[in-house]
Structures are given as structure tokens and as C-alpha cells.
Amino acid sequence: VLDVGCADCRLLTTLKVHRHGVELLAGVDIDCAAIQRRKLVFACSDLSEIQLIQNPFLNSIIMSLAMHALAPLSSDYLVPGDRPLTIELYHGSVMEKEPCTKGFDLVTCIELIEHLDPGDVEKFSDVVFGYMVPHAVIISTPNAEFNPVLPGLTGFRHKDHKFEWTRAQFSTWALGICWKYGYSVEFTGVGEAQDRDVGFCSQIAVFQRDTELNAPVNNTYLVPQVYRLLYKVVYPSLQDxxxxxxxxxxxxxxxxxxxxxxxxxxxxxxxxxxxxxxxxxxxxxxxxxxxxxxxxxxxxxxxxxxxxxxxxxxxxxxxxxxxxxxxxxxxxxxxxxxxxxxxxxxxxxxxxxxx
Known part of the structure; x- marks a missing residue:
């Protein structure tokens, strides 16, 4: 599983507990500080994130601190998994083609696409669907039609959002992806309005590749050529x-x-x-x-x-x-x-x- 735009690694933290046979969990984010701040938040839970951002000394020692959220627990050593699990975090951009990202079973992009410039969405699509060619892709993004339900909201939900799609706009983009790259898609979401038919608060597209690759890629042992490896841990397993x-x-x-x-x-x-x-x-x-x-x-x-x-x-x-x-x-x-x-x-x- 590759989580693009992993930010604070919350999804990876959940998946490493409920991994169900997953052997490689990888995360990549262009904001290196977001990943690093996650490490320090777990190690120094009494500090606010603002303090971490504004303190250069704390940020300089982050890499030497244990990644508590993703590191193996004592129970992982006492009761090792049947299959190996490797977790890797990278600093890089989804706009770049990194060989290590090819051949994943699942790529997730949670609340990421709306942070891209509209002109970069096509390149993003080509990298994820045309270059990585995963078996499945899950993409979530805010539903603009839901915004009037949110009290006090004017404009976009976040100051860094470059756009927010309606359900029709999201569907049009997703169906275009299917036609161009050979995928099928189903739509779902999270958060429903009780009194208004505005769809989900966050809309989700689940893509499935129509055909299997002739030669699956084993990316477990590849060395990154474009991304920079920030963190790697290998969990104990009965395969050892x-x-x-x-x-x-x-x-x-x-x-x-x-x-x-x-x-x-x-x-x-x-x-x-x-x-x-x-x-x-x-x-x-x-x-x-x-x-x-x-x-x-x-x-x-x-x-x-x-x-x-x-x-x-x-x-x-x-x-x-x-x-x-x-x-x-x-x-x-x-x-x-x-x-x-x-x-x-x-x-x-x-x-x-x-x-």
C-alpha cells in the first residue's frame, strides 16, 4: 500500500495494525516537515504542533527520535506476524515519477488532489494511473456541494485548497481516468447531511484496474532514485x-x-x-x-x-x-x-x- 500525501501518517498507523497480509506500507509527502512533526508529536505529546513548527532545534533532532506511531510494539515481538511487514516514509512529490512507486496493489490519495494547481491534475493523473499502474486507487476530496452545511464556512475548507469539486465534476474527472487508463470506478463517501441532499461531506472514488499486468513489479527491495528515504522499519515475522x-x-x-x-x-x-x-x-x-x-x-x-x-x-x-x-x-x-x-x-x- 502506498499512501500519497501521507502527511501525519494516520492512515499508515491504522493500516499497520489491521494489515491483513500487507507486506509493504509506504508513505510519501512533499512536506517533509509534516512527516517529521508527526514523529515529534508522538515523542513529545505535551508540545503543540505550533511549537514544533516554530522551534528549529526541535525539528533538527526529529530524525533521531523513534517513530512511535509506526515502530513495532512489544506485542509485535512477542507475537510476530506470519508475513513480513516493512514500513517506509519518503520525501517526494506525486508529480515526479519514482520507480519505487510502481506495482503497488493499492495507492491512496486522501484529501490530496484539491491541494494541486488545476493545471497539475492531469500530470498527477498520469503519474498515478499511467506510471504507477496500481491494482486499485482510492481518492478522496471535499464535496463542494456540502460546504453550505458547514457552519461559518466561507470559501474553501482550507486556505491551501486550489479548488473543490462538486459531485458532477469529480465524477467527470474519474470517468475520464477510467476511459484513458483502463480502470473502473465506484463512488462513495463519508459524512452525510441529515436534512439536505448534498451528498457526502468528503467524496471518495475507488478505482480498480481492468486488466492485470503481464509482469508484476516487486518494489520491496528497490532503491529510490527520485524520492528521499526518511524512515524505514522492518517488523519481526515468522518468515525470519x-x-x-x-x-x-x-x-x-x-x-x-x-x-x-x-x-x-x-x-x-x-x-x-x-x-x-x-x-x-x-x-x-x-x-x-x-x-x-x-x-x-x-x-x-x-x-x-x-x-x-x-x-x-x-x-x-x-x-x-x-x-x-x-x-x-x-x-x-x-x-x-x-x-x-x-x-x-x-x-x-x-x-x-x-x-
């Missing part, structure tokens, strides 16, 4: 072997410890007379946790029964192979059970040492 094994070990040990504690509570309740120098009646074939010597064995099949472990390994054999590839989890000689220390034995040893 190190992340996968760390996550798997964590889930396996959690499941095994939970099973062992449950078994221990049942043992204590029944006051089992099993001795510590022989193996119990359980086995590694999934018949339950059992004691063997000075350790407790948790069958791998029981551990794999955990939904979180099953989500990481398709079967017990895959789980066994993944654990044997590392040294964080001890398996028995048959590879059928996880070996955990016997808490009763540890407690007895501690008592003897104290005596």
Missing part, C-alpha cells in the same frame, strides 16, 4: 528463521510448563507414591505427562495439541525437527517427549542444602 525458532521455543516451553504444572497439581492431590528412580506408567506417545528418574517428561504430541504450537508447526514431526535444530529445548533419547526438571526433586535438594 531466528524469529520463528524463538517464537516456537517460547510457545513450546509455555505449553510444556502448563501441562507439567497441571500434572503436578493432580499428583499432589492424589499423593502419588511414585518413586523418583523409576519411570511412571506414561509414555511419549501422548498418554500424558510422567516422571522418569529425576525429570518430568511431557509428550511432544501433548505439547503440539496447543493451538498456538499447531499454528507454527503442521505436525509433530515438523515440531520435532524444529526443536532438534536448536538447543533450547531438551528432548528425550527417542525425541518423543520434552524433558523438564522435577520440581519435587529440586525442592528436596534445596531443603537438604539448607540443613
Amino acid at each position: 528463521n531466528k524469529v520463528f525458532h524463538r517464537t516456537l521455543v517460547s510457545e513450546v516451553l509455555y505449553s510444556a510448563e502448563s501441562l507439567r504444572r497441571r500434572w503436578q497439581e493432580e499428583e499432589d492431590g492424589a499423593r502419588s507414591d511414585l518413586t523418583s528412580d523409576i519411570c511412571g506408567s506414561g509414555s511419549a506417545e501422548g498418554q500424558g505427562v510422567y516422571r522418569c528418574g529425576r525429570s518430568v517428561r511431557v509428550p511432544l504430541l501433548d505439547v503440539w495439541a496447543s493451538p498456538r504450537v499447531q499454528a507454527l508447526c503442521v505436525d509433530v514431526q515438523h515440531l520435532r525437527e524444529a526443536l532438534l535444530a536448536g538447543s533450547w529445548v531438551q528432548l528425550d533419547t527417542d525425541g518423543g517427549a520434552i524433558v523438564l526438571p522435577d520440581e519435587d526433586e529440586e525442592n528436596e535438594e534445596e531443603e537438604q542444602e539448607e540443613e
Whole structure:
């Protein structure tokens, strides 16, 4: 997803939480300070945006501050996504043709087009639809017919707006795009007037490309030639072997410890007379946790029964192979059970040492 005119990155911040398989989120804005101010607003929430704009020292240290809004959370490391996610922010103009912007599945232009000079709209259209050639484009812009509903408004909604289209003007432009570049369009919007038929407060056009590209572009690893990269972060994912094994070990040990504690509570309740120098009646074939010597064995099949472990390994054999590839989890000689220390034995040893 490429958000053109990303400004304060609010859309990207939302999409990174509800990404549903998105692997690359990119934002570009010609106003570099808008992106930078967003960083500092999150880091220094007690400062107003006006203070940030007027303080050159604060703006000079912005790039060294963490992008709190787009950076991974602790939960992203504890529960990594199934697929990788990269977030990139660029300084650049939508009027320029940047190879990194080609081949995106979705390009969004939220409240952007009205900031362009009317003479630049055609060039904007050519760059987005003719050069980037995304599968889908979402463009929103103010609906001029709705303006009389807004109390106290005279003229345009923002001093930087160069124009504001009526529904008919927006539709005419959008249908021209479809005819010229091979897209279809549907219209919707947000914000409805209760008593007047003036359309939505903000009108939205959703474009879909009519035909697929012969050779899809992989822009994940392209180096920008025109835009300037301001920020990049790569989220942890299970596609990374190190992340996968760390996550798997964590889930396996959690499941095994939970099973062992449950078994221990049942043992204590029944006051089992099993001795510590022989193996119990359980086995590694999934018949339950059992004691063997000075350790407790948790069958791998029981551990794999955990939904979180099953989500990481398709079967017990895959789980066994993944654990044997590392040294964080001890398996028995048959590879059928996880070996955990016997808490009763540890407690007895501690008592003897104290005596």
C-alpha cells in the first residue's frame, strides 16, 4: 500500500495494525516537515504542533527520535506476524515519477488532489494511473456541494485548497481516468447531511484496474532514485528463521510448563507414591505427562495439541525437527517427549542444602 500525501501518517498507523497480509506500507509527502512533526508529536505529546513548527532545534533532532506511531510494539515481538511487514516514509512529490512507486496493489490519495494547481491534475493523473499502474486507487476530496452545511464556512475548507469539486465534476474527472487508463470506478463517501441532499461531506472514488499486468513489479527491495528515504522499519515475522525458532521455543516451553504444572497439581492431590528412580506408567506417545528418574517428561504430541504450537508447526514431526535444530529445548533419547526438571526433586535438594 502506498499512501500519497501521507502527511501525519494516520492512515499508515491504522493500516499497520489491521494489515491483513500487507507486506509493504509506504508513505510519501512533499512536506517533509509534516512527516517529521508527526514523529515529534508522538515523542513529545505535551508540545503543540505550533511549537514544533516554530522551534528549529526541535525539528533538527526529529530524525533521531523513534517513530512511535509506526515502530513495532512489544506485542509485535512477542507475537510476530506470519508475513513480513516493512514500513517506509519518503520525501517526494506525486508529480515526479519514482520507480519505487510502481506495482503497488493499492495507492491512496486522501484529501490530496484539491491541494494541486488545476493545471497539475492531469500530470498527477498520469503519474498515478499511467506510471504507477496500481491494482486499485482510492481518492478522496471535499464535496463542494456540502460546504453550505458547514457552519461559518466561507470559501474553501482550507486556505491551501486550489479548488473543490462538486459531485458532477469529480465524477467527470474519474470517468475520464477510467476511459484513458483502463480502470473502473465506484463512488462513495463519508459524512452525510441529515436534512439536505448534498451528498457526502468528503467524496471518495475507488478505482480498480481492468486488466492485470503481464509482469508484476516487486518494489520491496528497490532503491529510490527520485524520492528521499526518511524512515524505514522492518517488523519481526515468522518468515525470519531466528524469529520463528524463538517464537516456537517460547510457545513450546509455555505449553510444556502448563501441562507439567497441571500434572503436578493432580499428583499432589492424589499423593502419588511414585518413586523418583523409576519411570511412571506414561509414555511419549501422548498418554500424558510422567516422571522418569529425576525429570518430568511431557509428550511432544501433548505439547503440539496447543493451538498456538499447531499454528507454527503442521505436525509433530515438523515440531520435532524444529526443536532438534536448536538447543533450547531438551528432548528425550527417542525425541518423543520434552524433558523438564522435577520440581519435587529440586525442592528436596534445596531443603537438604539448607540443613
